[in-house]
Amino acid sequence: IDPSLDLFDEIEKLKKEKNAVILAHYYQEPDIQDIADYIGDSLGLSQQAAKTDADVIVFAGVHFMAETAKILSPTKKVLLPDVKAGCSLADSCPPHLFKKFKEKYPDHLVITYVNCTAELKAMSDIVCTSSNAVQIVESLPKDQKIIFGPDKNLGAYVAKKTGRDLVLWNGACMVHEIFSREKIIRLKERYPGAKLLAHPECEDVILQMADYIGSTTGILKYASKNPGSEFIVATEAGILHQMQKENPDKTFIPAPPNNNCACNDCPHMKRNTLEKLYLCLKNGYPEVTVPQDIIAKAVKPIERMLEISA
Numbered sequence: 001i002d003p004s005l006d007l008f009d010e011i012e013k014l015k016k017e018k019n020a021v022i023l024a025h026y027y028q029e030p031d032i033q034d035i036a037d038y039i040g041d042s043l044g045l046s047q048q049a050a051k052t053d054a055d056v057i058v059f060a061g062v063h064f065m066a067e068t069a070k071i072l073s074p075t076k077k078v079l080l081p082d083v084k085a086g087c088s089l090a091d092s093c094p095p096h097l098f099k100k101f102k103e104k105y106p107d108h109l110v111i112t113y114v115n116c117t118a119e120l121k122a123m124s125d126i127v128c129t130s131s132n133a134v135q136i137v138e139s140l141p142k143d144q145k146i147i148f149g150p151d152k153n154l155g156a157y158v159a160k161k162t163g164r165d166l167v168l169w170n171g172a173c174m175v176h177e178i179f180s181r182e183k184i185i186r187l188k189e190r191y192p193g194a195k196l197l198a199h200p201e202c203e204d205v206i207l208q209m210a211d212y213i214g215s216t217t218g219i220l221k222y223a224s225k226n227p228g229s230e231f232i233v234a235t236e237a238g239i240l241h242q243m244q245k246e247n248p249d250k251t252f253i254p255a256p257p258n259n260n261c262a263c264n265d266c267p268h269m270k271r272n273t274l275e276k277l278y279l280c281l282k283n284g285y286p287e288v289t290v291p292q293d294i295i296a297k298a299v300k301p302i303e304r305m306l307e308i309s310a
């Protein structure tokens with residue numbers, strides 16, 4: 001890339017030329033969030049992907065999100081700035097093993113968290129995100145038997161909230177599992193007024209201490225509406241960009257991890273850069289595609305989710 005290029009200007013030009021829309025998750029780097037047409041949580045992003053009239057969707061997020069966009073808008077071209085932007089949670093549930101797991105519970109309905117492969121969605125009855133998982137489980141009859149996967153932490157949280165007995169797949173997110181309870185307790189001693197905001201992908205020991213539990217959009221809204229001035233944020237650190245932008249006078253502290261790594265960045269989300277975004281828009285690849293037969297099966301549980309959360 002010519003170093004004299006203003007990537008913001010170039011991306012704007014290419015977007016018009018190609019009738020493209022940029023959808024970005026809150027975990028993306030600040031420059032990508034700033035150039036995006038829409039920033040959101042997984043539910044908001046799928047709703048946007050389903051209704052856009054652009055010809056090209058640049059999905060600044062990870063592979064399963066781009067796949068979901070393709071399933072909802074199969075005639076559009078879906079680009080992912082770095083095709084290797086995966087997800088440890090999606091990887092923790094290989095479809096061939098989930099198929100065997102599912103066979104053990106033939107009378108159970110399958111709810112899958114959106115953080116999974118398209119193939120897994122194709123084996124599901126309903127998809128959910130962290131913002132509607134409780135609502136989706138509650139929309140089902142009380143005696144309905146349910147398998148929930150792949151995130152055991154979100155599953156345990158939903159089971160606790162709804163009082164339902166869910167059969168859980170043993171998967172987790174590498175970013176949300178590293179928060180240290182002890183370090184958060186020490187941080188709370190230093191900032192006694194600080195509220196702990198946590199994503200439900202965190203372990204129960206962290207969720208038990210939280211003042212608010214919700215999706216990235218939920219966390220952002222809570223921080224903006226709450227009169228408090230200090231917040232400890234137990235999710236991927238990319239969300240702090242919007243929190244700080246919406247609330248310049250408030251203090252946001254990333255929850256400390258239990259190892260000595262300095263940050264809570266998702267290595268998959270952070271594979272995308274502004275340069276890669278520019279190049280994928282210019283070149284028309286990497287493109288994310290999903291086989292027709294998988295689209296036909298996976299679209300149903302995703303649409304069911306969108307109907308329930310409309």
Ligand code: 13P
Pocket residue numbers: 040041042043115129130131173199201214215216217
């Ligand atoms: P939400 O933005 O839907 O809360 O999802 C968080 C996440 O882990 C995405 O990978």
Ligand code: SF4
Pocket residue numbers: 027062086087088089090115173174175176236266267268269
């Ligand atoms: Fe996957 Fe966790 Fe990264 Fe989200 S933060 S993309 S769940 S690894």
